[in-house]
Amino acid sequence: MKDGIEKYVRVTPIDYAEVYKNLVGGIKSYCEKNHIKALVLGISGGIDSTVCAALCKQVDLPLIGVSLPCSTNGTDEVSSATLAGNEFCTTFEEINLEEVYETVEGFCKGTLHNIDTTPISRGNIKARLRMITLYDIASRMGGIVVDTDNLTEHFLGFWTLHGDDGDFNPIGCLWKHEVYGLAKWMKENVYKDYKALEAAIAI
Numbered sequence: 001m002k003d004g005i006e007k008y009v010r011v012t013p014i015d016y017a018e019v020y021k022n023l024v025g026g027i028k029s030y031c032e033k034n035h036i037k038a039l040v041l042g043i044s045g046g047i048d049s050t051v052c053a054a055l056c057k058q059v060d061l062p063l064i065g066v067s068l069p070c071s072t073n074g075t076d077e078v079s080s081a082t083l084a085g086n087e088f089c090t091t092f093e094e095i096n097l098e099e100v101y102e103t104v105e106g107f108c109k110g111t112l113h114n115i116d117t118t119p120i121s122r123g124n125i126k127a128r129l130r131m132i133t134l135y136d137i138a139s140r141m142g143g144i145v146v147d148t149d150n151l152t153e154h155f156l157g158f159w160t161l162h163g164d165d166g167d168f169n170p171i172g173c174l175w176k177h178e179v180y181g182l183a184k185w186m187k188e189n190v191y192k193d194y195k196a197l198e199a200a201i202a203i
Helices: 016-033 047-056 075-088 098-109 119-141 151-156 176-189 196-202
Strands: 039-042 063-067 091-094
Touching (some): 047 063, 075 091, 075 196
Parallel strands (some): 063 091
16 A cells, blocks of 8 residues: 555645755756756646646756646636746747647547547647647757646646656646645745735636
């Protein structure tokens, strides 16, 4: 059982100052060891990608933020993504995937006649289109794609194979509620005058 969920359950309060120090140090060490030239991050406006952006800002490398909205993104998410991109990233761009999504989803519908796509399959198409875009940018920049999945999502299977998974996962050791805790700590201690963390916490 030691390799199951019990291994990751914390019985003592988490020290967010130490977590922050270790995560930033881990990102820096990985990038130096592997001669990474840039970090590429898909920014949804949610808490996970915003926290990853805040962590990656502390690394002395270009941070390329990309918002990739599609039909399911709410206005609050798009606004929060823009805020995080402008505050934390070296460069930030919004690329709307709706047109290419409709083309690919239509193509997939036609591969098996009389079998429609499902909400899960459509969500997977969107995730994989996002990752195609991010990996293309990373390959041209000599960079890596930052994975924004957290520990809760890993255990629940709430992610897409060849979609949400990236090269380096800064917050993969944190449960969802701990990501919120780290966001609040960074807002109070590192990014006091920034608005993006506050906006992501509120969504």
